[in-house]
Amino acid sequence: MVTYNDIEEASGIIGQVAKKTPLEHSNTFSRISGNNVYLKLENLQTTGSFKIRGAYNRIYHLDQNQRKNGVVASSAGNHAQGVAYASTLMGVESTIFMPVFTPPSKIVATKNYGAKVVLSGESYDEAFKSAIEYAEKNNKTFIHPFNDPYVIAGQGTIGIEIYEQLKDVDAVVVPIGGGGLISGIAIALKHLKKDVKIIGVEAEGAQSMKLSVERNQIVPLVNLNTIADGIAVKIPGPLTFELVKIYVDKLVTVTDEEISRAMYLLLTRGKIVAEPAGAVSLAAVLFNKIGLKNKNVVALISGGNVDYGLLGQVLEKGLIEEKMMTKVILIIPDKPGSLKKILTYLSEKQVNVHDIFVERTSKDIPAGMARIILWVRTLGNESIREIDDYLTKENIAHRIEE
Known part of the structure; x- marks a missing residue:
């Protein structure tokens, strides 16, 4: 097994290589969750994660x-x-x-x-x-990624840092893949502050540790289905499984939708780039999975090595949810000037056109007409209502999908 002394030794060994990453309080996430939320930013670590x-x-x-x-x-x-x-x-x-x-x-x-x-x-x-x-x-x-005493001890140095940065921490929320990260952090923090709560978070489509603990035996998953590829592990390690059972207070899951939303909010509100696996901890906090209120809660942002294509999708999805991007479908005469008039109006209203698609040959489009699909960046609900009112006033057949 791994002891606090092992973690303390590791802290001295990695001190010249690994950064002591910031612990930042977030007013926004505190207000949303009803807790005092702090973010431990391992996405700023050397190589972009705690590893x-x-x-x-x-x-x-x-x-x-x-x-x-x-x-x-x-x-x-x-x-x-x-x-x-x-x-x-x-x-x-x-x-x-x-x-x-x-x-x-x-x-x-x-x-x-x-x-x-x-x-x-x-x-x-x-x-x-x-x-x-x-x-x-x-x-x-x-070099095993999680089921190794030295690896677990190295990851546990984060627990020492969290305690040094926030002595009155009440709970720490940690992503779980194979369980090495949460095992090390839990051992360290339970030694330093016995009443601290350690909460592990898995993706709903990759909850191998949670199912294993619930059944008190290691349960291999047949399939994995999550955007959080960094914690998509089918089988927990025997060592981490035992440590989680001893030291971790609660295991919860979050959906890919919740992960995506947390990534979006980290990026737009916190100016923090997190990969899906790194954002599951905040997702659990924001979507009330941890069952705490008015507590000092640390969400570990474990990494920021996100695929840029996925990050673009997350950003666009978030904009749509906040009514900052919307889809406008038009049926207009297929002749010069028809679309220009609409685009001119949108420009005057500071609405930026993100994408334009034109269809002419579908069976449901009358001869001489065209279907125009516009993805537009708006200023919110009021802006969308103004577009709707304008198109109605001009007798332009349309539908706005929010």
């Missing part, structure tokens, strides 16, 4: 022969970058196995940190199996 902590501590403890032979890891992205960077710092060769659907940005970043990348399997667990086989065949040390 450098555990990876460096594990590789530091290798003997000289193990360092000479090199290390192997499997990861959906963040552990890969942590191992690659830590290995490079210590002059150790690293080979990383990643699922074939890993976001390209994470693959490129891992290579840039000095690792050899091998794409294998459609999920983390399949990449994991390939990595184990490769390590055994080539006499290399496998």
Whole structure:
């Protein structure tokens, strides 16, 4: 098992490599949730996530022969970058196995940190199996992403930092994939402040730890279905499973919609870029999953290595939900000037056209007419009502989808 002394030792080891990340109070998220919300920003950590902590501590403890032979890891992205960077710092060769659907940005970043990348399997667990086989065949040390005492101790250094930054912390909300992060943090904080609540959060479509704890045995998931690829793990580790049962007070889940909303609010209200796995903790706080009010609550933003395409989708979805973007469908005469008149009006009202689509050949479009689909950036509900009133006044057949 892992002890507080192990975590304290790790804190000294990684001190020159890992940053002591900020703990920031959020007035906005406090108001929304009814708690005093603080964000522990591991998205600002070296390599963009907390993973450098555990990876460096594990590789530091290798003997000289193990360092000479090199290390192997499997990861959906963040552990890969942590191992690659830590290995490079210590002059150790690293080979990383990643699922074939890993976001390209994470693959490129891992290579840039000095690792050899091998794409294998459609999920983390399949990449994991390939990595184990490769390590055994080539006499290399496998660096487990979560089920390893040194890795857990390294991640636990976040718990020490949180206590140093907020001694009267009441609860800490932590993402769960395999469970290494929450295990380390829980061990540290329960030693420093026995009454602190540790709450773990999984994606609804990847709740392997929650189901396992509820059934008191490790339950492998058959399928994973979540945008939070960084915590999409089918099978918890035996060590982390036992530690979670001992130290974690509550396990909850959040939907992809809730994760997306949390990412949007972090970006627009907090100016913080978080990946889906990194935003699940705040999603749990904002959507009242933690069952607390008027408490000092820390939400761990565990990483910011988000796929840019997904981030764009999250931003657009958030704009639609806040009535800052809307879809306007028109049926107008298919002749010069018909659309120009409408676009001129929108320009005068400071409404920006994001996309335009034109259809002429569908059966439900009368001859000589065209269907125009406009995605427009608006100033909110009042702006949408003005557009609706104008189109009605001009006898333009239309529908606004909010």
